[in-house]
Amino acid sequence: MRQFTYTCPKTIEEALKAHTSEAAFIGGGTNLVDLMKMGVERPARLININRLPLTSIEEHEGGVRVGALVSNSDAAAHAFIRERYPVLSEAILAGASQQLRNMATMGGNLLQRTRCYYFYDPSYKECNKRTPGTGCAAKQGFNRIHAILGASEACIAVHPSDMCVALSALDAVVQVTGPKGDRSIPFREFHRLPGSMPQIDTNLRPGELITYIDIPPITYARRSTYLKVRDRNSYAFALVSVAAILDLDSGGTLRQARIALGGVAHKPWRATKAEGLLAGKKVNERIVREAAEAELANAKAYRHNSFKVELAQRSIVRAVIAAGEKNA
Amino acid sequence: MSDKSPGDLSVSRREFVGTAVAGGAATVLPAYGQVTEPSPELVACTLTINGQREDIQVDPRVTLLDLLRERLHLTGTKKGCDHGQCGACTVLVDGKRINSCLTLAVMHEGSKITTIEGLAEGSNLHPMQAAFIEFDGFQCGYCTPGQICSAVALLDELKAGAPSAVTPNVAEVRAIEVTDDEIRERMSGNICRCGAYPNIVAAVRAVQSRSNA
Numbered sequence: 015m016r017q018f019t020y021t022c023p024k025t026i027e028e029a030l031k032a033h034t035s036e037a038a039f040i041g042g043g044t045n046l047v048d049l050m051k052m053g054v055e056r057p058a059r060l061i062n063i064n065r066l067p068l069t070s071i072e073e074h075e076g077g078v079r080v081g082a083l084v085s086n087s088d089a090a091a092h093a094f095i096r097e098r099y100p101v102l103s104e105a106i107l108a109g110a111s112q113q114l115r116n117m118a119t120m121g122g123n124l125l126q127r128t129r130c131y132y133f134y135d136p137s138y139k140e141c142n143k144r145t146p147g148t149g150c151a152a153k154q155g156f157n158r159i160h161a162i163l164g165a166s167e168a169c170i171a172v173h174p175s176d177m178c179v180a181l182s183a184l185d186a187v188v189q190v191t192g193p194k195g196d197r198s199i200p201f202r203e204f205h206r207l208p209g210s211m212p213q214i215d216t217n218l219r220p221g222e223l224i225t226y227i228d229i230p231p232i233t234y235a236r237r238s239t240y241l242k243v244r245d246r247n248s249y250a251f252a253l254v255s256v257a258a259i260l261d262l263d264s265g266g267t268l269r270q271a272r273i274a275l276g277g278v279a280h281k282p283w284r285a286t287k288a289e290g291l292l293a294g295k296k297v298n299e300r301i302v303r304e305a306a307e308a309e310l311a312n313a314k315a316y317r318h319n320s321f322k323v324e325l326a327q328r329s330i331v332r333a334v335i336a337a338g339e340k341n342a
Numbered sequence: 343m344s345d346k347s348p349g350d351l352s353v354s355r356r357e358f359v360g361t362a363v364a365g366g367a368a369t370v371l372p373a374y375g376q377v378t379e380p381s382p383e384l385v386a387c388t389l390t391i392n393g394q395r396e397d398i399q400v401d402p403r404v405t406l407l408d409l410l411r412e413r414l415h416l417t418g419t420k421k422g423c424d425h426g427q428c429g430a431c432t433v434l435v436d437g438k439r440i441n442s443c444l445t446l447a448v449m450h451e452g453s454k455i456t457t458i459e460g461l462a463e464g465s466n467l468h469p470m471q472a473a474f475i476e477f478d479g480f481q482c483g484y485c486t487p488g489q490i491c492s493a494v495a496l497l498d499e500l501k502a503g504a505p506s507a508v509t510p511n512v513a514e515v516r517a518i519e520v521t522d523d524e525i526r527e528r529m530s531g532n533i534c535r536c537g538a539y540p541n542i543v544a545a546v547r548a549v550q551s552r553s554n555a
Contacts, residue, residue: 017379018402019402020402022451040446043444043445044426044441047405047445048425048426051424051425060402064449090512093515096512096513096515097513100511107505107507107512108507111532112496112528112531113429113440113531114426114441114531117440236513248526248527
């Protein structure tokens with residue numbers, strides 16, 4: 015591991031001031047420490063932000079404001095989150111292990127990096143995300159876990175988070191602060207597709223710090239589900255996951271469906287095509303299947319992951335039907 | 343090392359790594375043909391480990407796991423994968439279970455850390471340790487300290503009503519119904535390559551039901 019200097023500021027102002035071009039903020043460290051061990055991340059300065067006052071969960075403008083340093087396990091177990099946004103608790107609990115969720119922070123979860131093997135292991139020379147311009151070993155390599163939507167010639171990695179799939183469906187807003195002041199980033203604009211610059215995962219600017227995640231009030235958010243499909247029943251990343259939240263009228267017609275997919279793209283994938291086709295319809299398997307097929311119509315599979323196209327369609331159907339059977 | 347004569351240059355692997363962690367390997371034994379890094383700037387840190395206060399100066403790169411094993415010689419906590427994928431390094435920090443391999447020692451300034459060595463009271467085993475013996479919850483034993491630390495924290499999480507991925511309907515906040523599925527899911531962060539899982543579940547179940555009796 016590269017040597018670094020270490021600081022542990024007590025205020026947000028001190029934390030921002032401590033940030034230099036080769037610095038990294040560390041929250042839970044579950045991903046960053048591992049990447050530093052691997053030599054993928056090589057900060058010259060490490061800024062421990064765990065003493066900053068960003069650890070509360072509060073009602074905010076009818077919704078909820080979650081501090082960036084709340085642990086994933088505390089957020090998932092919080093009564094307010096469970097009762098109003100159960101899909102967020104379910105998504106968090108579907109990821110990692112209790113030990114990791116106890117360490118991992120809400121802000122850090124947004125910033126975790128892909129688990130593409132070729133990115134994670136520097137003994138593979140080709141990785142545009144790790145070293146721009148070197149190529150993508152995954153395209154010709156073992157690409158079973160890789161993207162089927164929104165990938166580029168430069169990168170076919172997927173975003174690994176479960177929590178972010180739920181936050182995408184919930185239209186969360188990421189509050190950040192930085193050298194040029196505060197700003198709000200709608201969740202769908204927080205993460206990037208790889209394009210020609212896969213080394214940049216998010217639209218966070220250098221030196222910016224996530225302070226809060228705001229979730230707006232959604233009266234029908236209990237009519238929701240998080241479905242995760244993976245190689246083993248627990249403690250594994252998603253092959254495909256779906257967060258579905260349904261706004262049904264009393265006659266069972268969909269006013270709005272919110273559907274987000276994990277495990278299929280470089281960012282949590284909001285299924286806007288399917289949502290558009292489902293609006294105004296009564297939920298049944300055939301209608302949802304058609305919407306799912308439309309969403310995946312432009313999917314591009316690689317040698318080992320073509321199964322994900324069908325899996326994603328079936329998962330959307332299963333998740334939407336399951337959400338529809340719940341009470342709002 | 344105190345029982346060795348001043349001229350005794352033999353050093354065990356653990357003592358060597360411990361010294362390296364403490365002072366920087368390069369200053370002790372420069373490797374031939376390698377450019378030596380400047381010594382790292384050490385950071386002062388105070389932790390309470392199994393009830394004992396430890397004031398240390400540590401390279402900020404040292405993980406909590408390496409501090410415990412190589413510096414403090416608390417080798418009960420095991421290094422399995424060193425990447426947060428196996429759970430062998432599980433310890434309790436301020437009562438919560440974490441993977442000690444994925445966190446830096448300096449990040450735990452002021453924390454209370456409990457390792458497998460700190461669970462028993464004198465010669466009385468912690469009920470979870472006794473149950474692992476009673477139910478034969480291990481074969482080779484390598485994952486066992488992590489399994490036991492994890493299981494101890496699990497009981498507190500159940501008491502606190504924290505849901506898991508298999509808890510039915512997390513939107514209804516109520517007491518958790520303890521089932522084998524709940525225990526399996528909650529222990530999934532601890533891998534056992536001998537496959538002692540059925541007996542581990544039985545041990546955890548027994549301690550849980552006795553503590554409720």
